[in-house]
Amino acid sequence: MNIDEALIERIIREVVSQVVAEKAAGGGQNRSASGNNQNSMQSVNLGQIEQLVKNVASGDRQTSFGGQTSNAGGYHPEEPVHDVDIEEDITSREVKKRPLIDQPQDPEALERMMRLTTARIGVGCAGPRLKTQTLLTLRADHARARDAVMLDVHQDVIDNLKLFSVQTRCQDKNEFLTRPDLGRRLSEDGVQKVKDQCIEGPDVQLIVADGLSSTAINANIENVLPVLMDGLSAAGLRVGTPFFVRYGRVAVEDEIAELVGAKVVCIFVGERPGLGTAESMSAYLAYNAKIGMPEARRTVVSNIHKDGITAVEAGAYLTDLIQKILDKKASGVELQN
Incomplete structure (x- = not known):
């Protein structure tokens, strides 16, 4: 509209x-x-x-x-409505890094601190209240977080990576949010698709799921997945057929690991967004995953986004981590012991 x-x-x-x-x-x-x-x-x-x-x-x-x-x-149409650039995105990193405090005692120190954190520091106030720009930025970030949860992963992202799609037992977004248990198991049609289209017995099975932030998948997965697949192939590992799971929770990887007989399974999911970022993606890995296994057996690499672990860096790190999991034949807490 x-x-x-x-x-x-x-x-x-x-x-x-x-x-x-x-x-x-x-x-x-x-x-x-x-x-x-x-x-x-x-x-x-x-x-x-x-x-x-x-x-x-x-x-x-x-x-x-x-x-x-x-x-x-x-109101007179010929008069300018704004005294600022209305094309400027107040949620952008550049705008957020500008101090809003009037006459700070140490401007350089404040700017250094603001560059090192996504926390809302240096925003100043108008009397006892937040400044208008700060309030509008908070509302805009909240809106982006809601969109990240409610919108779907872009189909062109899935198509560009040549992923086929399956769905969990959730019928829609509302059921996905209110019934986490259904998001941990594939639908009957999804089970059949995995059996038909995935290779059996891979060393590593890679999965992409929307999770709680489609924005995170849209922003990161196209940069992570190719790097990881190239690295695993270069290491001589047999990589399974990657695919996309709609309405997927982390534990859906356990059922998939059993279906294809994978030694290691790795699922990328969008993490629950906050006001700091809506683009944070995580990778959850498990060795010899089984349905109902304890969460302590998972290894997680989180905070994958442009202000955290960059997508390309995450792909390279995950390559080394998967080889370590295969060598130790363990994941999660067992990998640390």
């Missing part, structure tokens, strides 16, 4: 101007009657707001709201 940002800006300005007009017209009486500064929005109903939006969308600059008439809040 195409969104007219100028129209949205105009609607926002209009609503704000009308609330101010309401406050000026009747806010004083409300305060004297109640003894406090009530929110003047209480006198505004949804019907008035709906009519206002329709008027502005239709180009009617003379709008009425609560008995008040205004000329779109004094």
Whole structure:
């Protein structure tokens, strides 16, 4: 859906101007009657707001709201709406690294600290409140995290890697989120596809699953998987047929390992996103995996993203780690002993 940002800006300005007009017209009486500064929005109903939006969308600059008439809040299309670059992405790393504190005592030290962490430091405040940019960035990051969970992995990513797709016993995204147990087992059709299309008895079986962040898979897997497959092949290992699992949880790798008879299984999943990043991917590995085995038998390489372990670096590291697991014939806690 195409969104007219100028129209949205105009609607926002209009609503704000009308609330101010309401406050000026009747806010004083409300305060004297109640003894406090009530929110003047209480006198505004949804019907008035709906009519206002329709008027502005239709180009009617003379709008009425609560008995008040205004000329779109004094809005003039020829005047600039923003004093900043509206094309700038406030969630980008570059923007987040700019200190928002007014007159810091040691600007260079603050910039160094901000470069070394994704934590929200150096954001300053406006009185007791967050600054507008900080608040908007938080909301934008939250929206990206929600999208990472709810959206699907791009089909072109799956196609570019030449992966066939199977699905777990989850029927949709909602069931995937509310029934983790169903995400640990393949559907009947998925089981048959794996049996038909995967080679039997590989040294390593590689799997890609959406997990809780499709964004993480979209951002990283195309750089990790080719490097890992090339490294394993160069090491003389027999690599199984990689494929994609929709609505997959980590433990689905156990069933797959049993189906194909793999010595080592490695599944890439998108990790639950946070406000720091929605692009974090992890690799979970297990030797001689079995359904119902304890989680302590898994080895995990986490934090694979551009601000953590880079995708290419992760691919090279996983190659060495898989060879170590095969040599020791152990994974997880047993590998450390």
